[in-house]
Amino acid sequence: MTSMDMTKAVHWRKTKNRIFFGIIVILTVVCVLPLFMILGYVVYRALPGFSMGFFTRLPAPTGIPGGMANAIVGTLEIVAVASIISLPFGLGAGLFLSETRAVKIQSFIRFLTDVLSGTPSIVIGLLAYALIVAPMGNFSGFAGSIALAILMIPTIARTSEQVLRLVPVSLREAALALGATRVQVWMRVVIPTALSGILTGFLLAVSRALGETAPLLFTALGNQFWAKSFFAPMAALPLQVFVYAISPYKDWQQEAWAGALTLVLIALVLNVLARLIGRTKR
Amino acid sequence: MKRIGDKIGQTVIWMTAAVIVLLMLLFLVMLTTESGLSIQRFSWRFLVTSTWDPVHLIFGALPFLYGTVVTSVFAIIFAGIVGIPSAVFLVYVAGNRLRTWLGALIELLAAIPSVVYGLWGLFVLVPWLQNTGEPFLAKTLGFLPLFRGMPVGVGYLAAGIILSIMILPTITSLTRDILLTVPNELHEGAYALGATSYEMIRSVVLPYARTGIIGALMLALGRAFGETIAVTMVIGNRPEISGSLFSPGYTMASVIANEFTEATSQIYLSSLYEVGLVLLIFTVVFYALARLLVARMMTYRKGGASE
Numbered sequence: 001m002t003s004m005d006m007t008k009a010v011h012w013r014k015t016k017n018r019i020f021f022g023i024i025v026i027l028t029v030v031c032v033l034p035l036f037m038i039l040g041y042v043v044y045r046a047l048p049g050f051s052m053g054f055f056t057r058l059p060a061p062t063g064i065p066g067g068m069a070n071a072i073v074g075t076l077e078i079v080a081v082a083s084i085i086s087l088p089f090g091l092g093a094g095l096f097l098s099e100t101r102a103v104k105i106q107s108f109i110r111f112l113t114d115v116l117s118g119t120p121s122i123v124i125g126l127l128a129y130a131l132i133v134a135p136m137g138n139f140s141g142f143a144g145s146i147a148l149a150i151l152m153i154p155t156i157a158r159t160s161e162q163v164l165r166l167v168p169v170s171l172r173e174a175a176l177a178l179g180a181t182r183v184q185v186w187m188r189v190v191i192p193t194a195l196s197g198i199l200t201g202f203l204l205a206v207s208r209a210l211g212e213t214a215p216l217l218f219t220a221l222g223n224q225f226w227a228k229s230f231f232a233p234m235a236a237l238p239l240q241v242f243v244y245a246i247s248p249y250k251d252w253q254q255e256a257w258a259g260a261l262t263l264v265l266i267a268l269v270l271n272v273l274a275r276l277i278g279r280t281k282r
Numbered sequence: 283m284k285r286i287g288d289k290i291g292q293t294v295i296w297m298t299a300a301v302i303v304l305l306m307l308l309f310l311v312m313l314t315t316e317s318g319l320s321i322q323r324f325s326w327r328f329l330v331t332s333t334w335d336p337v338h339l340i341f342g343a344l345p346f347l348y349g350t351v352v353t354s355v356f357a358i359i360f361a362g363i364v365g366i367p368s369a370v371f372l373v374y375v376a377g378n379r380l381r382t383w384l385g386a387l388i389e390l391l392a393a394i395p396s397v398v399y400g401l402w403g404l405f406v407l408v409p410w411l412q413n414t415g416e417p418f419l420a421k422t423l424g425f426l427p428l429f430r431g432m433p434v435g436v437g438y439l440a441a442g443i444i445l446s447i448m449i450l451p452t453i454t455s456l457t458r459d460i461l462l463t464v465p466n467e468l469h470e471g472a473y474a475l476g477a478t479s480y481e482m483i484r485s486v487v488l489p490y491a492r493t494g495i496i497g498a499l500m501l502a503l504g505r506a507f508g509e510t511i512a513v514t515m516v517i518g519n520r521p522e523i524s525g526s527l528f529s530p531g532y533t534m535a536s537v538i539a540n541e542f543t544e545a546t547s548q549i550y551l552s553s554l555y556e557v558g559l560v561l562l563i564f565t566v567v568f569y570a571l572a573r574l575l576v577a578r579m580m581t582y583r584k585g586g587a588s589e
Contacts, residue, residue, distance in 0.1 A: 020480040031368040034447045092298030118569035120508025126558045183291030211395025214510035260398045
């Protein structure tokens with residue numbers, strides 16, 4: 001090979017390198033583009049219908065200005081109860097995964113938790129229907145809460161396990177040396193130290209649950225009015241958006257966009273909050 | 283006294299672990315019993331019958347299996363082509379700042395609720411596909427049977443595209459995490475031998491990370507299988523099998539979402555439960571395999587460090 005050929009070969013390799021990075025940059029732009037396309041369009045379509053009335057009125061027949069007040073309150077209620085149910089179980093499982101010493105059982109439980117977190121949300125809806133709606137005889141906000149709680153438990157368990165593991169062993173040993181029992185160590189040392197991380201994971205789970213439609217389809221079912229009680233069919237924001245989106249009426253579709261923007265805003269706020277909490281204490 | 287408190291606390295923790303086991307068992311037991319009627323009536327033919335006829339009570343899940351597989355595989359190919367190079371960009375091109383920002387943006391994509399994707403798909407993507415995208419594809423790639431037929435907008439293609447966008451964050455962030463575990467010695471070794479960055483990534487990094495990336499793709503595939511609402515809104519909901527990506531179809535998740543509350547007879551309800559059971563088994567198997575692959579990747583890394 002002459003030196004001429006050598007420089008040519010090197011030149012070609014460098015060109016290939018440049019082409020490769022050019023393609024990579026383009027694909028990365030393609031990767032973040034949908035975010036702006038979707039968010040931008042949601043804002044553009046939703047703003048005309050984003051008024052006080054949307055948040056204070058009940059759904060109305062087409063032609064009459066309506067809102068999603070009951071759906072917003074319903075979502076908050078369902079998710080609040082789901083959080084109250086799932087937090088102790090999720091955190092407990094997280095403690096089990098990081099603090100006990102039964103390594104074999106731990107890895108088995110960890111595997112199950114992972115599998116549970118991969119369960120399709122629609123199948124969780126089926127389970128909640130079979131467990132609660134069918135025996136009780138009616139759809140209810142409560143059944144929706146159970147479905148969302150099942151969805152949240154694995155997420156909370158895995159995220160809290162990860163942050164609990166970050167607590168230095170020396171802290172635990174110091175507390176034990178001072179005569180604390182294991183449970184006292186968990187309650188007074190390990191959990192408080194990892195609190196910001198646990199909270200981050202919890203908020204992310206809440207954010208995911210708030211946006212879920214599929215598990216509520218045949219548990220909470222939806223309602224055009226205020227729910228009579230927590231054990232009656234109840235409206236939820238994602239459900240209402242879904243129903244209005246596939247309706248043929250222009251004004252309902254308009255409200256679906258407003259509902260979508262509300263959902264996106266709640267999700268954004270929760271995610272930013274989770275990040276901030278996660279950052280400050282590390 | 284202290285001892286008793288400790289015992290109680292420990293027991294509570296063990297019981298929450300038992301709840302996880304119980305939940306998994308409940309899924310399998312409840313779905314199996316509820317679909318008993320359908321399993322008895324149709325046995326394994328349920329999975330290979332393409333008739334879904336609620337009027338004559340003949341149920342077969344093949345169209346839904348087909349729809350789920352076609353849309354998910356489409357999504358994994360598309361999202362893989364975009365997501366894996368993006369992860370390479372995040373790790374090997376972007377500086378620390380840019381990496382954090384882009385990473386956050388991509389994870390925001392994961393925070394958008396499914397129904398919002400569906401709404402966007404229904405009002406933006408579907409009309410665009412019907413008027414511009416599908417006629418264009420038919421004109422340029424129409425020699426392939428995949429791209430023939432009436433451009434109706436809703437269908438496998440629309441569902442596949444929406445799914446690609448939805449699983450993109452999973453693929454990108456998991457691949458990024460895996461690439462970050464590649465030991466620095468490998469990069470330095472490749473550079474020292476005179477490799478360009480491209481050669482280093484292609485012949486050193488990607489082979490090393492291959493197992494993990496395949497695991498990430500499978501995790502994303504598991505997510506795509508189970509995705510419900512967005513797909514239901516754009517796939518057209520017709521229980522038929524078609525070779526064309528343009529035609530309307532159905533997936534396992536969306537048939538449950540659409541028809542469960544309307545199922546009037548026992549056998550109809552039971553068949554829908556069985557579709558759910560099949561979907562559960564599908565995703566569980568994929569999740570298990572993916573986790574094993576990712577875990578193997580991580581032990582490789584540990585083994586390498588201790589040598």
